[in-house]
Amino acid sequence: MTPLLEIRNLSFAYEGSTVLVFDRLTMAVQEGEFILVKGPSGSGKSTLLRLICRLNQPQGGSILFQGNDTTSIAPAKLRSAISYVAQIPQMIDATVEENLLQPFSFAVNAAKPRPGSEELREMLRKFYLADVTLEHSAMKLSIGQKQRLAIMRALLQEPLLLLLDEPTSALDQESASMVFSIMERLNTEERKTLITVTHIDYKPETVKPLTYTLANRSIHLR
Amino acid sequence: MNQIINISTGQLLLALVFILIAQASSFIYHLGLNRDITIGTIRTFAQLFLMGYVLTFILKTSNPFLVISVFMVMVISAMFIIKGRVKEKQIPYIIPTFLTMLVSYLATAIFVSGLVVGITPWWEPRYFIPAGGMVIGNSMSALAISLERLFRDMRQQKELVEMKLSLGANYREASLDIFKNAITAGMIPSINAMMGVGLVFIPGMMSGQILAGTDPLIAIRYQIVVMLMLVGSTAVSSVVVMLFVRRRCFGSGEEVLLSPR
Numbered sequence: 001m002t003p004l005l006e007i008r009n010l011s012f013a014y015e016g017s018t019v020l021v022f023d024r025l026t027m028a029v030q031e032g033e034f035i036l037v038k039g040p041s042g043s044g045k046s047t048l049l050r051l052i053c054r055l056n057q058p059q060g061g062s063i064l065f066q067g068n069d070t071t072s073i074a075p076a077k078l079r080s081a082i083s084y085v086a087q088i089p090q091m092i093d094a095t096v097e098e099n100l101l102q103p104f105s106f107a108v109n110a111a112k113p114r115p116g117s118e119e120l121r122e123m124l125r126k127f128y129l130a131d132v133t134l135e136h137s138a139m140k141l142s143i144g145q146k147q148r149l150a151i152m153r154a155l156l157q158e159p160l161l162l163l164l165d166e167p168t169s170a171l172d173q174e175s176a177s178m179v180f181s182i183m184e185r186l187n188t189e190e191r192k193t194l195i196t197v198t199h200i201d202y203k204p205e206t207v208k209p210l211t212y213t214l215a216n217r218s219i220h221l222r
Numbered sequence: 223m224n225q226i227i228n229i230s231t232g233q234l235l236l237a238l239v240f241i242l243i244a245q246a247s248s249f250i251y252h253l254g255l256n257r258d259i260t261i262g263t264i265r266t267f268a269q270l271f272l273m274g275y276v277l278t279f280i281l282k283t284s285n286p287f288l289v290i291s292v293f294m295v296m297v298i299s300a301m302f303i304i305k306g307r308v309k310e311k312q313i314p315y316i317i318p319t320f321l322t323m324l325v326s327y328l329a330t331a332i333f334v335s336g337l338v339v340g341i342t343p344w345w346e347p348r349y350f351i352p353a354g355g356m357v358i359g360n361s362m363s364a365l366a367i368s369l370e371r372l373f374r375d376m377r378q379q380k381e382l383v384e385m386k387l388s389l390g391a392n393y394r395e396a397s398l399d400i401f402k403n404a405i406t407a408g409m410i411p412s413i414n415a416m417m418g419v420g421l422v423f424i425p426g427m428m429s430g431q432i433l434a435g436t437d438p439l440i441a442i443r444y445q446i447v448v449m450l451m452l453v454g455s456t457a458v459s460s461v462v463v464m465l466f467v468r469r470r471c472f473g474s475g476e477e478v479l480l481s482p483r
Contacts, residue, residue, distance in 0.1 A: 015481070053388065054476075075387070075392065077390075086381065092382070103389040108390040109389075
């Protein structure tokens with residue numbers, strides 16, 4: 001069975017540096033898996049996710065998505081199928097609704113079904129944002145609320161793979177628990193494939209994750 | 223009325239009083255501009271006298287290759303001035319900017335000399351060089367402002383651009399606001415000039431023609447052509463340069479190449 005994502009001999013060094021962050025890193029992700037990537041600060045956890053969705057370019061090796069080299073897929077199409085949520089959630093200076101519908105303003109998502117207001121309100125409830133209205137200014141939300149909204153927005157374009165970069169690093173305990181709960185539910189109920197990088201000791205309660213550790217410029221399954 | 227009053231060397235030197243005032247202001251208030259004012263004054267004298275001799279020579283010889291060569295030198299000089307002001311090291315913007323400037327300014331100057339003014343030949347130096355000079359000078363400032371704004375905003379808003387890319391935007395969609403703001407910032411001085419012309423200020427070219435004895439009604443017609451030409455050439459060169467340079471801010475995977483300073 002073709003893996004959803006396959007990384008082959010990936011090598012990467014930051015611009016202007018000769019020190020390799022990854023040296024011939026190889027891994028495969030099957031559909032429906034819940035992957036946790038752990039590692040100390042500076043081990044390249046965020047970089048790995050950015051390489052997968054081509055926000056950074058590797059010096060060597062290849063990344064295959066559904067068996068196709070990601071460099072052969074139009075970047076916008078790739079990022080519509082592999083959605084990346086950054087560590088610090090970014091919002092445009094507009095309402096919650098406008099932020100949530102932003103993916104549909106881009107050509108690649110134009111033909112996808114656009115959720116109605118009621119559907120969005122229902123989603124907000126599922127994302128523990130029942131007290132947030134669609135007319136609310138997104139800029140005035142707390143960081144925890146923004147993080148949940150960012151995950152929700154990424155999901156609206158119905159990606160096949162969701163990449164979450166330290167989704168709880170800036171959150172308090174309560175908000176972090178909500179995000180973890182959402183992640184697990186996405187995997188168990190909606191069969192979403194997730195790769196989450198984290199430096200904290202998170203043990204999912206309802207899913208059995210595949211935990212990888214980044215060390216010595218490569219990745220190892222625990 | 224057509225008698226032109228010459229300015230003698232002594233009278234010219236008398237005008238340096240204004241520079242002394244500027245130097246005194248800088249000295250009294252510790253503005254640190256004395257060196258720049260001195261260099262600027264020397265360059266004004268040297269460059270304009272040099273230009274005067276070159277123009278006299280070109281007007282006498284009336285050689286199209288010479289006219290185009292002078293035009294080329296003006297564009298290259300403008301490019302160096304832009305390079306000095308923009309100071310961008312990561313993105314190679316010089317070649318697309320230079321080529322766009324050359325083509326768009328040449329087209330504008332030819333259009334104005336050959337079609338609007340209707341001079342034959344179109345490269346007649348008396349019209350072509352001043353028209354070219356005004357286009358280059360005006361657009362050069364606009365381009366420097368636009369480029370600086372583009373690079374600054376791309377750096378400052380990198381996370382926001384990447385967020386849009388992550389939601390399926392292509393590089394044009396992800397940087398649309400930055401692109402529009404950069405062009406607007408460069409265009410505003412030219413548009414403001416159109417608003418204020420004749421009310422707030424009398425432009426240099428029109429003043430020069432009137433001082434040289436031209437009928438003010440003819441001078442304003444030239445000035446209107448010049449104002450429209452400047453806005454048009456600034457718009458075209460800014461849009462084309464921004465289109466090329468914006469693409470260079472993104473890599474082959476449409477990833478943002480600019481890293482924070």
